Amino acid sequence: MSRPQQISVAIVDDDEVDLFIAQRVVRLKFETENIALFRSGFEFMEKFKDPSAMDVILLNYRMPEKSGLNVLDDMPGILPNSKPFVIITSTSLDPGDLARIKAHPKVDFFIPKPILPAHIKKVIELLLSTKQH
Amino acid sequence: MTTPERISILYVDDEPENLSAFKATYRRTHDITLSHSAKDALEILKEDEPHIILADNRMPEVTGVEFFRQVKTLHPDSVRILITAYTSSEMMIEAINEGHIDKYLVKPWSDDMMNATIQSGFEIYKSRKELKEKNQELALINERLTKTNNELNTFIYSVSHDLRTPLMSILGLLSLMEEEKEPTEQENYIDLMQSSIHKMDAYIQNTLNYYRNKKSDIEISKINVQEFVEDTLDSMKSFREEVSFKVSINGEPEIYSDEIRLRICLNNLISNAIKYGKKDDEKYLIEVEGVCTPDFLELHVIDHGIGIPEDEMNQIFEMFSKGKQSKSSKSTGLGLYIVKESLQKINGTVEVESEVNEGSRFIIKVPNLNE
Numbered sequence: 001m002s003r004p005q006q007i008s009v010a011i012v013d014d015d016e017v018d019l020f021i022a023q024r025v026v027r028l029k030f031e032t033e034n035i036a037l038f039r040s041g042f043e044f045m046e047k048f049k050d051p052s053a054m055d056v057i058l059l060n061y062r063m064p065e066k067s068g069l070n071v072l073d074d075m076p077g078i079l080p081n082s083k084p085f086v087i088i089t090s091t092s093l094d095p096g097d098l099a100r101i102k103a104h105p106k107v108d109f110f111i112p113k114p115i116l117p118a119h120i121k122k123v124i125e126l127l128l129s130t131k132q133h
Numbered sequence: 134m135t136t137p138e139r140i141s142i143l144y145v146d147d148e149p150e151n152l153s154a155f156k157a158t159y160r161r162t163h164d165i166t167l168s169h170s171a172k173d174a175l176e177i178l179k180e181d182e183p184h185i186i187l188a189d190n191r192m193p194e195v196t197g198v199e200f201f202r203q204v205k206t207l208h209p210d211s212v213r214i215l216i217t218a219y220t221s222s223e224m225m226i227e228a229i230n231e232g233h234i235d236k237y238l239v240k241p242w243s244d245d246m247m248n249a250t251i252q253s254g255f256e257i258y259k260s261r262k263e264l265k266e267k268n269q270e271l272a273l274i275n276e277r278l279t280k281t282n283n284e285l286n287t288f289i290y291s292v293s294h295d296l297r298t299p300l301m302s303i304l305g306l307l308s309l310m311e312e313e314k315e316p317t318e319q320e321n322y323i324d325l326m327q328s329s330i331h332k333m334d335a336y337i338q339n340t341l342n343y344y345r346n347k348k349s350d351i352e353i354s355k356i357n358v359q360e361f362v363e364d365t366l367d368s369m370k371s372f373r374e375e376v377s378f379k380v381s382i383n384g385e386p387e388i389y390s391d392e393i394r395l396r397i398c399l400n401n402l403i404s405n406a407i408k409y410g411k412k413d414d415e416k417y418l419i420e421v422e423g424v425c426t427p428d429f430l431e432l433h434v435i436d437h438g439i440g441i442p443e444d445e446m447n448q449i450f451e452m453f454s455k456g457k458q459s460k461s462s463k464s465t466g467l468g469l470y471i472v473k474e475s476l477q478k479i480n481g482t483v484e485v486e487s488e489v490n491e492g493s494r495f496i497i498k499v500p501n502l503n504e
Contacts (some may be wrong), residue, residue: 017302017325024309062294091297094290113298114305117312
C-alpha cells in the first residue's frame with residue numbers, strides 16, 4: 001500500500017483549540033510534518049512569503065483585525081484555482097458571511113467547523129486531484 | 134398670556150395704490166412686506182420666508198401663476214394666495230391642481246374675505262411646518278431604528294458565532310479523540326475541552342452582563358470597599374492558581390454606588406489581568422489599589438502581563454474588539470465594552486495606561502451616589 005502524499009499545509013486560526021484540532025487532523029490523515037501554524041492573518045502575511053511552497057491553506061474566516069477573506073485580498077501571490085488551494089473554515093451562521101465566502105474567487109472550498117478528520121481528508125484529496133493540473 | 138404670533142405677508146402687485154391700501158389696512162396686525170414686481174419679490178424671497186405670499190395675477194412681466202410656480206420651489210411651506218379679477222381661468226385651475234397656488238381671492242375683495250383668507254392661510258402654513266417637523270422626527274426615529282436593527286443583527290450573529298466556536302471545538306476534539314493513535318494526547322484533549330467550556334461560560338456570563346446593564350435600572354447601596362474588593366478577588370482565585378493579589382485601599386471605608394455593576398467591572402478587569410499575564414511567570418502578581426473619598430472611589434487594577442500595543446488602545450473598549458496578539462482567542466470581545474457601558478450607567482469612567490511586556494493599569498472612578 002502506498003503512503004499518503006506528504007502534503008504541506010498552512011493553518012491560520014486565532015483560536016488556539018481550533019488551531020490544535022486542525023493541525024492534529026491534518027497530521028493524522030496525511031501523516032505529514034509540513035504544517036505551519038499562524039495565529040492571525042497578520043502573522044500569516046508577515047511570515048508566509050512564498051505561497052507556492054504550500055499545497056493547502058486552512059484559513060479561518062472570522063478573526064480579529066483581519067478576516068480570512070481580507071487576508072486573501074491582500075495576498076496577490078495566492079491565485080484562484082491554483083496551489084495553494086484555499087479552504088475557508090468558520091463557525092459563522094451569518095448568511096452574509098457565507099455569501100461572501102462563496103463569492104470570493106480565491107476560495108476553493110468552505111468547511112463549516114468542526115473540522116472532522118474524514119471530511120478534511122476527502123476535501124483536500126479532491127482539491128489536489130481535480131485542480132492541480 | 135402669550136402674544137399671538139404676527140403673520141408675515143409679502144404682497145406683490147404692480148398697482149402702487151393696491152399696495153398702499155393693503156399696508157394701511159394690515160400693518161398694525163401683521164408684518165407686511167410690499168413688492169411692485171415679481172422680479173423684486175423673488176429677490177426678497179431669497180432672504181425671507183413669509184408665512185403668506187399674496188400676488189396679483191395680472192402683472193406686466195409675469196403672471197401671478199407663473200410667479201408662484203417659482204415661489205413654490207423656493208419656499209414650499211409659504212401659503213400662496215392669488216388675487217384675480219377672473220373667477221374662472223383654465224390657467225388658474227391648472228395652477229391650483231398642480232399645487233402652485235393654495236387659495237385665490239376674487240377682486241374686489243372685502244376686508245372680511247381677506248382676513249378670513251389670511252387666517253386660514255396661516256393655519257395651512259402652521260400645519261405644513263408641523264407636518265415637516267413630525268416627518269423629520271420620524272426620519273430620525275427611523276434612522277435610529279435602522280441602526281439599532283443593524284446592531285442587533287451584528288450582535289446576534291457575533292454572539293451565535295462566539296458561542297458556537299467553543300462548542301464546535303469540543304465536537305471537533307471528540308471526533309479527533311476517536312481517531313487518535315497517541316494515548317498520551319488524551320489528557321491534552323480533555324484540557325482543551327475544559328478550556329473551551331470555560332470560554333463558553335465566560336461568553337454566556339458576559340452576554341448576560343451586557344443584557345442586564347442595558348435593561349436594568351441602577352440600584353444604589355452602601356458598599357464596604359475593602360470587603361467588596363476582597364470578595365471579588367476571592368471569586369477569581371481559582372482561575373489561575375499561581376496568581377497572587379495585593380490589595381491596598383485608603384480613605385473612607387464606604388461608598389454608595391450600584392454594587393452589581395461595580396462588581397461586574399472589577400470582575401472583568403481582574404479576569405483580563407489574569408488572562409493576559411505572562412505565560413512563564415511562576416508567581417503572577419495583580420495589584421488592586423484604591424482611594425475612597427466622600428465624593429468618589431478610584432480603583433486601580435495593575436497587572437504585570439503582556440500589555441496592550443499602542444495602536445490597539447483606542448479600540449479596546451469597543452464591542453467585539455479583540456486584540457491581534459496570540460492570546461486573542463481567550464477574548465470574548467465584550468469584557469471591556471461592558472466595563473465602559475456599566476460605568477457610564479453609574480456616571481463612572483475608565484482609563485488605561487499600558488506598555489507592551491510591562492503590563493497594564495486600568496483606573497476606574499465612580500462618584501459617591503449617596504444623595
